[in-house]
Amino acid sequence: MLKKKGVILYGNRKIEICDLPLKKLKSNQVLIEIKAAGICGSDLHLYRSNKKQLGARYGQVIGHEPSGQIIHKGIGVKKFNEGDRVTINHIIGCDNCKYCFQGETVLCSKNKGIAAVGYGGDTNYLILPENSCIPLHKRISYVDGTFVACTGGTAYNAAKLAISGPVRNVAVFGLGPVGISTLLILNKFGVNSIGIDPNDKRRKFAHSIGVKNVKNFDTVKKLINSSINKEGFCSSIETSGSKEAQSRAIDILSPRGLAVYVGLSNGLPTISPEQIIHKQISMRGSKVLSSAMAIEMMNFMVNNKFTFEKLVINKFQLEDAPEAFDMFDKGMPGKFIFLPNP
Ligand SMILES: [Zn+2]
Ligand SMILES: [Zn+2]
CATH class of the missing domain: 3.40.50.720 (NAD(P)-binding Rossmann-like Domain)
Known part of the structure; x- marks a missing residue:
């Protein structure tokens, strides 16, 4: 029986690790065992916000830079199978405009980040629509996969x-x-x-x-x-x-x-x-990539033996989230990454 944990935002620099229900997979969704999840500069804005500023984000799982392995798929999932390694396009669009059809959800006028619609990435098990997943190149690590999802x-x-x-x-x-x-x-x-x-x-x-x-x-x-x-x-x-x-x-x-x-x-x-x-x-x-550009970027990384891993001197378990956010908030250099399922 899988047990889901997540890093929850409570405002004014308060975050907690909580046990959460693992919902049933709906059609076109996949369940991902998260291997790496980065903390982003934009997460710090939320971390520093008060309850009122957080609005609907209060009490929700934070994070939008996960990568991992698909362990279950719902009815209707066509592009992925159990065992596939994935990074993500962390911007979810309306699925019905010219930008969404091109994978440019970042330009969709109705777009939202995954964490803003209940798919927070700082967790050990994450359910996501298959359209938000991007195949992770077999020669790219999960840690580099989190960079493809946002920072990199x-x-x-x-x-x-x-x-x-x-x-x-x-x-x-x-x-x-x-x-x-x-x-x-x-x-x-x-x-x-x-x-x-x-x-x-x-x-x-x-x-x-x-x-x-x-x-x-x-x-x-x-x-x-x-x-x-x-x-x-x-x-x-x-x-x-x-x-x-x-x-x-x-x-x-x-x-x-x-x-x-x-x-x-x-x-x-x-x-x-x-x-x-x-x-x-x-x-x-300039903002984050379309799914097509993410694939181009992974090819660039493989062809040039390029990695972001040397930026990561700070690796944490989910339980260490309060310490990790505190260190990042205080300006410690380098990229902060959770390894929820090492
Ligand atoms: Zn980010
Ligand atoms: Zn759209």
């Missing part, structure tokens, strides 16, 4: 966008898991890049796992002086969500540069049109 996918999408034109150098703001993942991918693409963060511990950690160029969050002038020929950067990627970094991501660009925004913030305006007009800057938003 976000990084891959942003890195590809940033080098979509002729690009000599890229500056990445923020050395959290998304920022470091982006820099490791850019390195594999062969692009000259630097990572910028005011946190000394994060800079040291990034450097220790292969990000060669790291810089403090210096003035615009100092950052430009550190670029090739002191001409500024062709592209920037902002992953931190900090207002100052959002603005500086434009000011360090050379003319006709491209700023790619990934980090979510509180939505306050920080950028004036003058910053964009004179240098004829372009701005792009």
Whole structure:
């Protein structure tokens, strides 16, 4: 008899591990034995929220970066079988618009994250619609599978966008898991890049796992002086969500540069049109991958022997969730991962 456990949100940094009922599989659903589940920067926003801000998320399982193995399938499941290894597309769409038909649930106007509709990923057994599952390449680990589901996918999408034109150098703001993942991918693409963060511990950690160029969050002038020929950067990627970094991501660009925004913030305006007009800057938003892009990314990883595993120095059991969230909340570097069924 399987016993389900989950990491439940109670607001104001309170989370608990609870026993939960394992529901019966409905048609087109699969039951996944979760092997790895990452904690995301966006989970921290929920962790820090109060009961009112959490709304319907109060008392629900948190997490949207699981990977694992299918152990049962419901009636009508066609794409998967018991024993299949899967990562996930963590955005669920309406299933009935042009974006959903293309697997681009991230662009569906009615989309929701899996945890917002009762499929929280920080658990040992997860029921999901089969359409949310993506086959995990046989040469990619479950830990790397969690990166494909969110952090690494976000990084891959942003890195590809940033080098979509002729690009000599890229500056990445923020050395959290998304920022470091982006820099490791850019390195594999062969692009000259630097990572910028005011946190000394994060800079040291990034450097220790292969990000060669790291810089403090210096003035615009100092950052430009550190670029090739002191001409500024062709592209920037902002992953931190900090207002100052959002603005500086434009000011360090050379003319006709491209700023790619990934980090979510509180939505306050920080950028004036003058910053964009004179240098004829372009701005792009970027988010997680479509299912098709996730498969492309896994092929990139296998073909280039690329892994995110060196980012993971913090591995936990579900029971350690309060400690894990507390450490991540306090700015400890690296990616935090649960291994619910090692
Ligand atoms: Zn995430
Ligand atoms: Zn849709």
